[in-house]
Amino acid sequence: MTKTPTRIQQRNRAAIMSAGLDVFSKFGFRGATLDQIAEAAGLSKPNLLYYFASKEAIHDALLERLLETWLDPLKDLDGAGDPIAEIMGYAQRKLTMSRDYPRESRLFANEILQGAPRIAETLKTDLKQLVDEKADIIKAWADAGKIAKIDPHHLIFSIWAFTQHYADFDVQVRAVLGDKPPYDGAAAFLDTLYEKLLRP
Amino acid sequence: MTKTPTRIQQRNRAAIMSAGLDVFSKFGFRGATLDQIAEAAGLSKPNLLYYFASKEAIHDALLERLLETWLDPLKDLDGAGDPIAEIMGYAQRKLTMSRDYPRESRLFANEILQGAPRIAETLKTDLKQLVDEKADIIKAWADAGKIAKIDPHHLIFSIWAFTQHYADFDVQVRAVLGDKPPYDGAAAFLDTLYEKLLRP
DNA sequence: TCTTGGTTTGACCAACTGGTCAAAACAACG
């Protein structure tokens, strides 16, 4: 019987989530401080703790929301669709997410880098199940000769790695490219790469 | 006129570097504590500070040593060698480094994720120069029709992304693969991927 | 207007942080 939150609650909880995303994605859980988050949210620290029980509660809420949306692009990979178009569509969707939600990508990267203490279970159950399921689809395509024979798991890893690289290693990418915008070239390269890899 | 360090100095400084690598690679600079490092090194905190002036000094020493060796595989890419063999050799060398030095990879990833506050300059000068130089070689190969026409910079990014993924996202890779060892499949996939991409 | 329930804050706290220092312990060489 939880009451519907007031407008103030909605506004402040949203501000805290956004501020937490900023700070956690930049410093990781241990490196982030409540004072930083409070300041970024425009609230006092006690006020922040009026809305979230603890530092960990903010982090948990962020991770939960992230995991929900993070795997959506893969869920959309459709076994009934055109194989090459489906896989390349997935890769492009992931690249778009890196471009539009780099903070989320870095929050996730931080969590994994630190050994995934808070989501290891989810990875071993939900994520593994989803990936195995999609890997089966890809393997069936390969067996039917519709795409080249490749290891489906490592194919998925390669998509994750390449697309997230542009969000997680943003400063390095920009340092190397200088003025050139990263994402145009990345999308074109992605197309070429998987087109050549997948064509049987 | 710096004196040669005693055996004790060599042993303890090495122990501190290794302990620092453990802790910094797991928690990032801000998330790591001197107490953790001291305990991992088997020394008391004041004793640790007898060998390194500060927390930052340990981190700096690690980053400096890392940058030296981190770029060696790319330096070895030889414009006079066989194009496809050179690029695929580089990719395999990087994958081997991920397997054998995962802590170093994660230390680097942490630094970049957090905005590379300590090495941004090096990236914009040394790294950019090296990459541009090798990109020119690759572009020349492409122009001469010896490999397929692809964007050299994004090709290099893709190698970094894919190979480092196995070190940086180790727990996720293992969660998804279950019992299967990651690196055998990765090396095989890497071969297929760049073989297909690069053949003109 | 008063009341009620949600909201905000200043003052505070114990634990932890990076770092200091003088004194003690030790190694090694003559």
Place this chain on the structure above:
DNA sequence: CGTTGTTTTGACCAGTTGGTCAAACCAAGA
């Protein structure tokens, strides 16, 4: 052995950290 330079440590410190709490503030309906 004694001396000299190196190594180690316990006690300590000031600043920061996550978190608490009672009191004040405020919005809005009766």
